[in-house]
Amino acid sequence: MHDVTHVKQTDSTRSAEAIVESQTFHKLMREKNRFIVPSIIFSLLFYFTLPISTSYFSFLNIPVAGDITWAWVLAFAQFFMTWTFCVMYSRRARRFDELVTAIKQEEDDR
Amino acid sequence: MNWTAILLFLAIVGLTLVITFFAARKTKTASDFYTADGGLTGFQNGLAIAGDYMSAASFLGIAGMIALAGFDGFFYSIGFLVAYLVVLYLVAEPLRNLGKYTMADMIAARFNKPRVRGVAAMNAIVISIFYMIAQLVGAGALIELLLGIPYTTSVVVVGILMTVYVVFGGMTATSWVQITKAVLLMIGTAIISFLVFARFDFSVFTMFSEVSKATPLGDSFLDPGNKFKLPLDTISLNLALVLGTAGLPHILIRFFTVKDAPTARQSVVYATWVIGAFYILTIFLGFGAAAFVGSDAIIAANPAGNMAAPLLAQVLGGDLLFAFVAAIAFATILAVVAGLVLSAASAFAHDFYGHIVRKGEATEKEQVTAARIASIAVALISMGLAFFAQSMNVAFLVSLAFAVAASANLPVILFTIYWRRFNTGGAVFGMIVGLFSSLFLVAISPNVWAPDGSAIFIGEALFPLTNPGIVSIPLGFLAAIVGTYVTKSDEVAGNFERILVKANTGIDAETEAAMTKKSS
Numbered sequence: 281m282h283d284v285t286h287v288k289q290t291d292s293t294r295s296a297e298a299i300v301e302s303q304t305f306h307k308l309m310r311e312k313n314r315f316i317v318p319s320i321i322f323s324l325l326f327y328f329t330l331p332i333s334t335s336y337f338s339f340l341n342i343p344v345a346g347d348i349t350w351a352w353v354l355a356f357a358q359f360f361m362t363w364t365f366c367v368m369y370s371r372r373a374r375r376f377d378e379l380v381t382a383i384k385q386e387e388d389d390r
Numbered sequence: 391m392n393w394t395a396i397l398l399f400l401a402i403v404g405l406t407l408v409i410t411f412f413a414a415r416k417t418k419t420a421s422d423f424y425t426a427d428g429g430l431t432g433f434q435n436g437l438a439i440a441g442d443y444m445s446a447a448s449f450l451g452i453a454g455m456i457a458l459a460g461f462d463g464f465f466y467s468i469g470f471l472v473a474y475l476v477v478l479y480l481v482a483e484p485l486r487n488l489g490k491y492t493m494a495d496m497i498a499a500r501f502n503k504p505r506v507r508g509v510a511a512m513n514a515i516v517i518s519i520f521y522m523i524a525q526l527v528g529a530g531a532l533i534e535l536l537l538g539i540p541y542t543t544s545v546v547v548v549g550i551l552m553t554v555y556v557v558f559g560g561m562t563a564t565s566w567v568q569i570t571k572a573v574l575l576m577i578g579t580a581i582i583s584f585l586v587f588a589r590f591d592f593s594v595f596t597m598f599s600e601v602s603k604a605t606p607l608g609d610s611f612l613d614p615g616n617k618f619k620l621p622l623d624t625i626s627l628n629l630a631l632v633l634g635t636a637g638l639p640h641i642l643i644r645f646f647t648v649k650d651a652p653t654a655r656q657s658v659v660y661a662t663w664v665i666g667a668f669y670i671l672t673i674f675l676g677f678g679a680a681a682f683v684g685s686d687a688i689i690a691a692n693p694a695g696n697m698a699a700p701l702l703a704q705v706l707g708g709d710l711l712f713a714f715v716a717a718i719a720f721a722t723i724l725a726v727v728a729g730l731v732l733s734a735a736s737a738f739a740h741d742f743y744g745h746i747v748r749k750g751e752a753t754e755k756e757q758v759t760a761a762r763i764a765s766i767a768v769a770l771i772s773m774g775l776a777f778f779a780q781s782m783n784v785a786f787l788v789s790l791a792f793a794v795a796a797s798a799n800l801p802v803i804l805f806t807i808y809w810r811r812f813n814t815g816g817a818v819f820g821m822i823v824g825l826f827s828s829l830f831l832v833a834i835s836p837n838v839w840a841p842d843g844s845a846i847f848i849g850e851a852l853f854p855l856t857n858p859g860i861v862s863i864p865l866g867f868l869a870a871i872v873g874t875y876v877t878k879s880d881e882v883a884g885n886f887e888r889i890l891v892k893a894n895t896g897i898d899a900e901t902e903a904a905m906t907k908k909s910s
Contacts, residue, residue: 295899295901295905296887296890296892296900296902297902299895299897299899300891305895308894308895309894312894320475320476327468327472328625328628330468331465331624331628332625334614334615334624335615335618335624341613341614345595349612349613351613352461352598352612355461355464358472359468359471359669362471362474362475362662362666363663365478365479366475366658366659366662369659370656373652377652380896384895
């Protein structure tokens with residue numbers, strides 16, 4: 281007989297390898313990578329546009345309206361970029377959570 | 391003597407002690423002490439993160455820097471905020487899923503070797519203490535200026551308070567002090583910003599055109615390049631700012647105070663709204679100080695510009711608003727140092743004592759006692775160092791902590807979660823090279839060496855940049871990669887799969903090897 285009391289408590293009945301091989305996990309990783317990798321690359325590129333253009337060029341010193349220059353506009357744009365990417369991520373993450381729940385469900389069904 | 395200021399300082403001290411009193415009754419287990427038993431909501435933790443993050447360097451330092459250098463000061467605001475995208479997208483959720491109490495827990499979840507945990511804990515302690523010296527130096531200078539209490543006494547008072555919060559109230563007290571401070575700071579900043587905006591007739595255009603006439607810099611006040619002359623220095627600073635947050639131990643431990651990864655995510659989103667709103671308002675603080683206080687008066691009070699915000703409050707709202715803002719700055723420092731003591735103490739007590747000395751065998755009671763003793767030790771060490779650092783520039787110490795965090799911690803955190811081939815050798819080598827290269831580059835930088843005696847030593851700096859990030863951050867990544875390839879792969883079969891599953895789902899699955907072993 282299997283002695284239950286001596287089995288270490290884990291949340292899982294499948295091995296880690298089995299979960300990684302499962303279709304739902306594949307799907308989770310694919311969806312995450314497809315969203316996270318381009319987003320983080322874009323936001324970092326967008327961020328470094330500001331210091332690189334202010335350090336090496338002066339075209340951002342041209343006024344847009346009144347005394348407000350493009351440098352300030354691009355600086356404020358960084359704030360909106362950050363908030364937009366935050367909201368986009370938390371929306372998309374609901375989908376990731378569904379997939380995680382599905383993976384946990386597959387555990388329980390076994 | 392400003393009696394209103396003293397009364398408000400005492401009110402802040404009283405309020406935080408009441409919080410600590412209630413928190414102390416709930417602090418019994420190690421989990422209570424280190425993480426408030428994971429019981430915070432996303433909104434509460436979001437505010438606490440904001441409270442932990444918006445330090446004196448932000449409130450006093452950035453306001454002063456914008457007032458004196460214009461656009462360049464605003465770089466700090468932007469970098470400090472955009473950094474949260476790295477935290478949100480890459481670090482917060484895997485960290486919550488993998489770790490328990492400390493940053494080292496997360497790395498040790500994959501590489502369970504004492505030397506990996508030991509080096510990770512050492513990094514956490516070094517970074518937290520650097521950051522703390524900056525806060526204590528700022529606190530000492532602020533209190534000396536506002537209340538006329540000598541620097542040394544001020545540091546001791548702040549040191550005792552932060553020790554009391556952490557020793558008795560642990561993470562619960564620390565979190566609620568940070569939440570209270572975040573709310574107070576937002577209220578104070580909003581009031582000043584509103585008054586500044588009113589003086590500019592609620593017009594952004596008036597604000598920009600007035601301020602471009604108000605300072606000795608004239609029109610160029612609004613253009614980048616007043617503070618950072620070397621292009622590479624600007625980029626180096628920006629790199630350290632945007633990548634550093636995701637490696638700061640006192641920010642990372644905040645994610646263990648919530649129940650799961652989705653809540654950790656929510657807390658970053660809340661924090662980003664609050665922190666972003668605050669950093670937008672730093673423009674009003676800086677422009678207001680430039681226009682209504684004037685550079686001469688700001689520099690006269692403090693050459694680095696740290697008194698710009700309180701002086702602006704005095705001009706706008708007289709002694710009462712001045713006292714209120716000064717008290718908020720004081721609360722800001724208290725909240726940040728409490729978080730720092732906790733993060734350094736948990737690395738000492740949980741990682742060094744609990745895991746390396748006692749090999750995970752310590753009882754709950756022993757763990758909590760060790761954490762309390764470590765908190766007192768950390769506070770004493772930082773206070774001692776703060777006495778020597780009195781003349782050092784606060785913003786420099788903080789940006790140094792960011793550079794060390796980005797160079798020493800971030801590469802290893804990212805590779806632990808995302809790189810299959812990564813191994814123990816790479817983790818240890820990456821952390822050590824990241825830490826020492828950033829410290830060494832600072833030691834030979836213009837922050838420390840200047841021919842005219844404006845730095846610590848007289849002489850030519852061997853390294854031209856004030857921020858080491860652009861060299862030390864790639865070096866940290868490179869060392870982790872090289873270390874991985876030159877040492878033997880130590881990967882237990884399936885171990886990366888286990889981390890992959892846990893980081894992404896929170897499911898603690900065993901490897902096939904472990905399951906076979908158990909069933910046989």
